[in-house]
Amino acid sequence: MSKKVTGKAFDPVIFKRLMSFAKDYRLQFFIGTISAILLSLVSVVKPILLQKVVNVYLENKDKEGLMYYALLMVVFLLSEVFLQFIFIYKVNWLGQHIIKDIRIKLQKHMLQFKMTYFDNSSVGKLVTRLVSDTETIAQFFGQGLFMIVSDILKMFVVAIVMLWMNWKMALISFIVLPILIYATKLFQIAIKASFQEVRLQVANLNGFVQERVTGMNIVQLFNREKIEYDNFVSINDKHKKAYIKTVWYYSIFFPIAEILSSIAVGLSVWYGGLDVVSNGSTNAGEIIAFIMMSQMLFRPLRQIADKFNTLQMGMVAGDRVFEVLDTDSKIAKTGDLQATHFKGNISFKDVHFSYIKGEEVLKGINLQVNAGETIAIVGATGAGKSTIINLVNRFYEIDKGEICIDGNNVDAYTLPSLRKQIAVVLQDVFLFSDTIYNNIVLSNNKISLEQVKDAAKEIGIHDFIMSLPNDYNYNVKERGVMLSAGQRQLIAFLRAYVSKPSVLILDEATSSIDSYSEKLIQQATDKITQYQTSIIIAHRLTTVKKADRIIVMDKGNIVEQGSHAELLAKEGYYKNLYDMQFANEVF
Template sequence: MSKETSGKAFDFKLIKRLVTYTKPYKPTYNFVVFSAILLAFLAVVRPIMVNYSVNTYMADQDEQGLLFICILMVAALFLEVGMQWSYNYFSSWLGQNLIKDIRIKLFKHMLRFRMKYYDKSSVGLLVTRAVQDMERIGEIFSNGFFEIISDLLKIVVFLGVMLYFDWRLTLIVVCIFPVILYATFLFQRAMKKAFIEVRKEVSNLNSFVQERITGIKILQIFAREEQEYKRFKEINDRHKKSWISTVWYNSIFISVIEMVSSIVVGLVVWFGGLNAVKSGDNDLGTVIMFILLINMLFRPLRQIAEKFNGLQMGMVAAGRVFGILDTESYIDDNGTKVANDIKGTIDFEKVHFGYIEGEEVLHGISFNVQQGETVAIVGATGAGKSTIINLLNRFYEIQSGAIKVDGVNITQYTLQSLRSNIAIVLQDVFLFADSILNNITLKNPDIKEAHVIQAAKDIGVHDFISSLPGGYHYNVKERGTMLSSGQRQLIAFLRAYVSNPSILILDEATSSVDSYSEKLIQQATERITENRTSIVIAHRLATIKKASKIIVMDAGEIVETGTHKELLAMENGYYRNLYEVQFMAEEKVNR
């Protein structure tokens, strides 16, 4: 099956796969199937009773018999209504439980995806798959599959009853069926194409809106509101047109069904009435029953438009969701060694890596970080500094070489235990729309509030947090927009500190913060890196001077290694030139 759609209007492989998720709800599933079958037979009871009452009790003027059969019809009606209610409720209940289970499985699956997958995927599209497409899958069970099966069974039962009572009138009805079937085939093919287009435009719309809202500041800074508004109108117009095409096909199909059903009723009344007049038989009950059954026969065909819509959209959605579930894009977690009591020694041995095949970013780099050392990595943008961070955490897999922690290849560690020993403070801090406390602990029950408060005091950020409304329970809103960039950075430092990592990685970001926040960050850096193996992507001179060792990178290679003084002593050295251009100006400003 493709990732876009199953390619079929009614894919039994998809249905079979969806049915496997009903195993935990087997009694409910069986009841829904039983109800769908029973409703097909209950639907024909009242028309038969009408036939019998007209031909027998009304013809014989039997008032008591007529009253009795009317009571039976009311009882049959209540039974049918009760079964219909039970079917509607439990089929919807089953559908909602299925999408709950599939959505949980999908989210868990996406959590394991490697960063390369997210580098190439639209966030808006993935949100559509996890939310809207899931709702469409639920409609397969609440409004699609069982409903269509029940309707098809009703058609078979209705035709069987018709054939039993009058084969000639049944022949009139059956002769019209090829027209209905052909119209249904054309409708199904057109709707399939239309709904694939609808789902594509929904994904495009979601992706566009999500990205523009996230980057609203950039749009306003560069005054691009009007241009983006015009682009949104274009995308929204395509979305509208794709939906209107489904309405167009719907309206044509329903009109055809209404016209054909009216013609069939007219033919039955004409032929049945004419035959009754000529023969003198009092068989009006059969004609009335046929009229009722014809309306009931064509009702499922009229309603199939709506049901087919739900089924089609559900099939397309299921194909897309299962396409993600079938995607094997995660880091192999085949390690058996649990990273307990990590000391923090790091070795990169001739590591080659590229984000895109054939385009290397790191060209066989090798370096060593001893336990407790603070190593600074400097270099121009694109030199490969951040790539080292990504590889150490196994966000990406290297092409060749080896990365070792405490002398053990990181692939031999379990992924969770490895990452639990490494903490990162990124340059671009991400905070969730939650309290400061939850953003620090990430809701880890082992990290108590008292421990967080003590840690905040240790690195000098307690006063800043306490000054906020609600203190540690202050909600920072989406992406931490209620805090300044410096404050977000301090929260990130505290988040790393409370996890008590063996290895700490800092991507310093103090270039855009105020002097007070910078001072707190430098204080936090000193405390958090104390007696702990640390790798710092250095942007500030203070960090570089205090580093045990400085690794200088250029174009994916290590060009120089040494202390601050050793590197400055190199004539025409890369670090010395960088220092004179970038860091010396900073040193003069800070004097």
């Protein structure tokens, strides 16, 4: 997004892209446009009728004619009210439907991003793009574009009528127009820069609040309340200053515009009054009509600056939204092979991978996992254990090498079918603010409640769930805060179990739970790993010992592999790791 601030209300490219979303609502767009045109025509009828009333019927004291024109004015007034209703409703209806489509497109696009994008992006800023910025785009249509078109049409028609009615008095009224237009231009340039700063501070504020609310337990555990409060005050103050700057420009511009408008009215009355006194061609009806039309001419011009700001805000918001939409962060190579069921043969062939270019995490991994085999991967933090399972699921793309499942490169499979055959239980379990049942099936209506209950009984956690209020309909709240870490882990394991995967991956799934929960998971692990290929990032010795094969990693390389007994029989990395981490473990 360009940081350069100009007086242009909009970027033609962004404008064209925003308008492309209106194609599906051509009828509503047409109705809004026609109502704007009719509104501009109907609005100038009142001063014309008023001139006629003053010059003819008041002067001649014609009661019948006066009544007729009064009723005629009421008819046009009601017509203007009706057209105003149609116009406001339709343009705002159009704006809300367009942002609904933009939000859907943006959400769908973001769902396909690689994990790298989310690793490097602020959650608060992405929320701002999806919610706040799109709402600003709605104002672009509802309060900006159509309102500007309507006001310009009205000003144009009023100016034509003023010139037709009395061109000399019209030109006198127009004297201040260049000054007002120039002031409006300066106002637009200044306010655009201010609005860009406001949007930036809103995104920063959203990001800060989201992170601190999510990590409130860390804030309180480490007594950072005062520090984070001071940080919030500072960020909030920046937001306030950015917004007050926009208020400052408004407070300067609108009084100037009001003064110039009053001067124009005063000049019209002064010139018209002198002409009437001098028995010129001007009459009292024209003076009254000009007072009314001057307000109709200058009020939209004052307001149009504000509406241009809304238009500019919509452009800035559109630029930010399209920046995300234009981000190419999808998994590039995706085939059309449907993975209906895997035997479970997984092979890594000279796989190199780096999260940050030039900093390899995996350095030429070669690994063969046989169908039905359970392997455990151990190693120090940062050795690359979790990276391996992320690559199997294609959360990231490898730099070099090949990963195959059942003889086919993972690139050949469609992503949904690939991931459907692989169940993952992570150390940090994420649960949605929903019922336990919905968190288990994740809106998969093919898995019934009875199937979930049967699965829970098989792995021994049915009684735990039934002990909760509303059992399977118990709402765990945001991120599952109503459950303990061990309970969340059990739910995650059941979620993986009921999906009937071809490949099971446990990423240190028992590292942060109590002994009772671990025992339940171990029982379930023993059951499910009898039939599926399983990759386990091991933390507890119990899991390591039961694995068919143990893979030992260090600094992105596989340094040893073999059974627990084989690796302990020789002095090596695993033996040292065992002595340091596992020797005192009771099981």
